[in-house]
Amino acid sequence: MEDVRPMIWTDLLAAFALYLVIEGLLPFASPNGWRRSLALMAQLNDTQLRAFGAGSIGVGLLLLYLARG
Helix, strand or coil, X not given: CCCCCCCCHHHHHHHHHHHHHXXXXXXXXXXXXXXXXXXXXXXXXXXXXHHHHHXXXXXXXXXXXXXXX
């Protein structure tokens, strides 16, 4: 049987730290591009934003499944 290790707090902290690093890449590398992207997103209606969010959740869950099996 496969050894299943329960998630511990250090895993959650590491995931959050990686999230912050990834979130900081675009504003650090291209502040003007980041501003333009935010301005474009601010013009989307609620349905479009929800669809974008749902797509992000789906891709994230798929990647997590592939990574953690």
